[in-house]
Amino acid sequence: MDASSPVLSVESVTLDFGRVRALDEVSLHVRPREILAIIGPNGAGKTSLLNCISNFYKPSSGRILFNGRDLTRVPPHRIASLGIARTFQNIALYTGLSTLDNLMAARHVHMRSGLLECVLYWGFAHREDLHHRRVVEEIIKFLEMEPIRKATVGALPHGLRKRVELGRALALEPRLLLLDEPMTGMNQEEKEAMARYILDIHEQRDVSIVLIEHDMGLVMDIADRVVVLDFGRKIAEGPPDEIKRNPEVIKAYLGQEHA
Amino acid sequence: MRATTSAEIRAKGLNRERWNAFLRKYAIVLIFLGMVVLLSILSDAFLAPRNLVNVVRQISVMGLLAIGVTMVIITTGIDLSLGSVLALAAVVAASLAQRSDWREVKYPGLDVPLIVPIVAALAIGLLCGTINGSLVAKFKIPPFIATLGMMTVARGFALIYSDRPISGLKDSYNFIGQGELLQIFPVAGQRPLGIPIPVLILAAAAIAAHVMLTSTRFGRYIYAIGGNEQAARISGVNIDRVKISVYALSGLLAGLAGLVLSSRIGSGQPGLAVGYELDAIAAAVIGGTSLSGGIGTIWGTIVGALIIGVLNNGLDLLNVSAYWQTIVKGSIIVIAVIIDTRKNR
Numbered sequence: 001m002d003a004s005s006p007v008l009s010v011e012s013v014t015l016d017f018g019r020v021r022a023l024d025e026v027s028l029h030v031r032p033r034e035i036l037a038i039i040g041p042n043g044a045g046k047t048s049l050l051n052c053i054s055n056f057y058k059p060s061s062g063r064i065l066f067n068g069r070d071l072t073r074v075p076p077h078r079i080a081s082l083g084i085a086r087t088f089q090n091i092a093l094y095t096g097l098s099t100l101d102n103l104m105a106a107r108h109v110h111m112r113s114g115l116l117e118c119v120l121y122w123g124f125a126h127r128e129d130l131h132h133r134r135v136v137e138e139i140i141k142f143l144e145m146e147p148i149r150k151a152t153v154g155a156l157p158h159g160l161r162k163r164v165e166l167g168r169a170l171a172l173e174p175r176l177l178l179l180d181e182p183m184t185g186m187n188q189e190e191k192e193a194m195a196r197y198i199l200d201i202h203e204q205r206d207v208s209i210v211l212i213e214h215d216m217g218l219v220m221d222i223a224d225r226v227v228v229l230d231f232g233r234k235i236a237e238g239p240p241d242e243i244k245r246n247p248e249v250i251k252a253y254l255g256q257e258h259a
Numbered sequence: 260m261r262a263t264t265s266a267e268i269r270a271k272g273l274n275r276e277r278w279n280a281f282l283r284k285y286a287i288v289l290i291f292l293g294m295v296v297l298l299s300i301l302s303d304a305f306l307a308p309r310n311l312v313n314v315v316r317q318i319s320v321m322g323l324l325a326i327g328v329t330m331v332i333i334t335t336g337i338d339l340s341l342g343s344v345l346a347l348a349a350v351v352a353a354s355l356a357q358r359s360d361w362r363e364v365k366y367p368g369l370d371v372p373l374i375v376p377i378v379a380a381l382a383i384g385l386l387c388g389t390i391n392g393s394l395v396a397k398f399k400i401p402p403f404i405a406t407l408g409m410m411t412v413a414r415g416f417a418l419i420y421s422d423r424p425i426s427g428l429k430d431s432y433n434f435i436g437q438g439e440l441l442q443i444f445p446v447a448g449q450r451p452l453g454i455p456i457p458v459l460i461l462a463a464a465a466i467a468a469h470v471m472l473t474s475t476r477f478g479r480y481i482y483a484i485g486g487n488e489q490a491a492r493i494s495g496v497n498i499d500r501v502k503i504s505v506y507a508l509s510g511l512l513a514g515l516a517g518l519v520l521s522s523r524i525g526s527g528q529p530g531l532a533v534g535y536e537l538d539a540i541a542a543a544v545i546g547g548t549s550l551s552g553g554i555g556t557i558w559g560t561i562v563g564a565l566i567i568g569v570l571n572n573g574l575d576l577l578n579v580s581a582y583w584q585t586i587v588k589g590s591i592i593v594i595a596v597i598i599d600t601r602k603n604r
Contacts, residue, residue: 054493080495092493094486096553105486106494108479172494 007032007208008053008176013062015048015232022048023059024232030176035202035209037223039216039243041252044229046212047089050178053210054086055079066176085169086178089212091161095154099145099164100136102153106171107132139170142204143197159190166197170205177201179211183218191215195222220244228252286598287547287559291566298573305576308444308452318568319457320345320523320532322561323516324539325546326468327388327509329560332543333472333485334505335552336395336402340409341513341536344387346529347417348517352380353425353432353527361427373431380518381511387413388510392503406506410536417529426526436523457519464512469557481505485552541588542567545595566591 006029015023023045030036038046051057053064055076064071066082074082094102140149143163148156153164162182169177182198183191195218202209202222213219219226220240228236228243230252236243243249282289299306324341331338354365355376387409394405439453446452472478480501483491492498516535521527546563548555570591574584 056492075497076492077495077497080493086493088489088493092487092489094483094490094553096486102490105479105483105490108476108483108494168490168494 006030007067009065011063013052013059013064015052015057016060022232026234028227028234028237030208030210033206033208034224035211035222037211037213037219037226038229039219039226040229045232046229047180050180050212054084054178080172083175085172085174087165087169087180087182089180091165093153093161093165098150098152100149102164103136103139103167103171104132106168107136136171139167143167159186175207177207177209179209181212181214183213183215191218198222287562291562294566294569302576305573308446312452312455314568314572315458316455318564319461320516320520321535321538321542322461322564323464323512324535325542325560325564326464326557327512328539329543329548329555329557330481330505331509332548332550333481333552333555334502335485337406338506338509339406339536340387340391340413341539342532342534343410343413344384344510344513345517345520345535346531347413348380348383348514349521349531350417350421350425350527350529351383352376352518353428353521355379356428356432357425358427358429365425376432377518380514384510384514385507388507389503391510392506395506396499396502421529424526424528428525433522433525436519457523460519465557465561472557482553538567541592545592
């Protein structure tokens with residue numbers, strides 16, 4: 001292991017669905033402020049791994065340590081307050097609300113004031129709300145979402161919704177950001193914009209990013225390191241250049257006969 | 260009515276958009292007012308103060324159930340057990356409130372303070388609701404099935420507890436459902452009109468639920484779960500706990516409704532309130548609560564309950580046969596949902 005201790009350590013995680021083994025003894029580390037890409041053919045277990053980290057699934061065995069804390073023993077709703085945020089392959093947003101309200105909804109978790117405080121100590125609740133509003137407005141600016149601030153999310157095109165979802169994740173001010181195919185269904189221009197946002201986040205915020213993506217070109221461009229999964233097993237790990245030349249990886253992607 | 264016109268004028272000048280938004284939000288209120296106007300033209304008796312008070316008294320039980328089911332529906336759930344839970348709470352509460360000199364006493368020699376039946380009814384409701392919520396949240400049973408099971412089970416327990424009506428209840432108990440406070444509104448030639456206690460209970464429950472939904476963290480969680488459960492979960496909402504609490508509250512309100520209904524009719528009966536949950540769901544839906552979750556208000560539900568109440572009352576006053584009444588009611592519910600889905604497109 002490196003000198004810099006990892007933010008996230010996945011330690012021989014196995015996940016079974018009945019008789020199907022989705023993840024088989026997978027281990028990996030995420031270092032502070034790095035972009036780690038997880039790639040692999042369809043059904044390789046990429047999203048399953050993300051679901052284990054964000055506690056949607058419970059691994060059959062193994063541990064997942066986040067800053068030394070075993071996530072498999074933490075209840076799902078505590079994940080956000082520990083500093084882990086994620087986006088979903090098929091976008092999870094409040095479609096009836098505006099962009100602003102979607103981001104504010106994420107902040108409400110941190111809002112301590114309930115009804116009583118509102119009545120008894122109005123000033124505090126008000127200040128608290130203002131603070132959240134400032135954080136959210138800063139994210140809206142960061143992701144260049146000013147024009148759609150008031151737009152109902154359900155009416156936005158796919159590419160923009162993906163961006164709102166990224167904003168929702170950032171609103172939690174995470175230390176670890178999990179992005180599940182943030183560029184699917186986008187055209188080249190939108191993909192490049194999204195890649196730029198991810199790089200900006202990487203540069204300006206103290207956050208580690210785990211990224212699942214199918215577009216190889218983009219992954220190789222933005223990731224610091226790449227982990228390759230195939231049939232639930234980790235078959236390779238390393239910097240993009242190494243991965244590109246790895247015969248195991250080429251075999252997994254192109255099939256046996258090409259190797 | 261003045262608010263309507265001023266909004267109209269502003270809308271004409273500035274933007275149609277705002278007028279449409281206003282209509283979308285308050286269409287249900289306008290429909291209700293239209294019904295009131297129509298009925299007061301068609302029937303002399305309708306606008307009489309005593310009749311209006313009656314309408315509100317009659318919806319108080321259904322209104323209590325509707326408040327609970329509104330919160331459940333907002334989380335994309337449903338609660339079909341409310342009528343049965345009401346009946347179970349009613350028979351148990353009634354059995355603890357019988358006069359000792361009554362000819363058929365469930366517990367001879369028992370004479371407990373009024374608080375005992377009240378607490379018993381609420382506790383039964385809370386217990387049934389908590390079981391519903393746990394089945395839904397922990398065992399991942401679809402709400403329709405979980406509460407359908409509870410509907411049958413609670414009705415069975417009510418019948419086992421007492422297969423005949425429990426009557427001869429104490430006056431203090433009956434006061435809950437029959438009493439009036441503030442008998443200060445003069446009516447020519449009759450005793451002054453007061454506010455029925457069931458109406459006060461409904462109003463208190465509605466205000467409490469409204470405040471909870473609109474301005475507490477718990478309320479925000481309820482809408483968040485209905486809006487998108489995944490998004491709520493990843494934002495740190497304890498989904499299971501919120502769901503269990505919502506069903507528990509719904510059950511608690513059913514227990515309260517059992518208290519109100521049994522004291523109003525002066526008897527606890529195992530066959531009470533069959534199908535009331537459907538009226539409650541109808542009130543919520545007419546009031547704009549979306550069965551796909553995330554959308555709904557308490558005031559909308561109360562207006563929905565008022566519409567059903569006014570409809571029942573008006574059709575009675577107009578001597579429409581009970582059979583036709585059910586047809587009219589059913590049609591109006593479907594029409595309300597059609598309007599609702601169209602406006603949300």
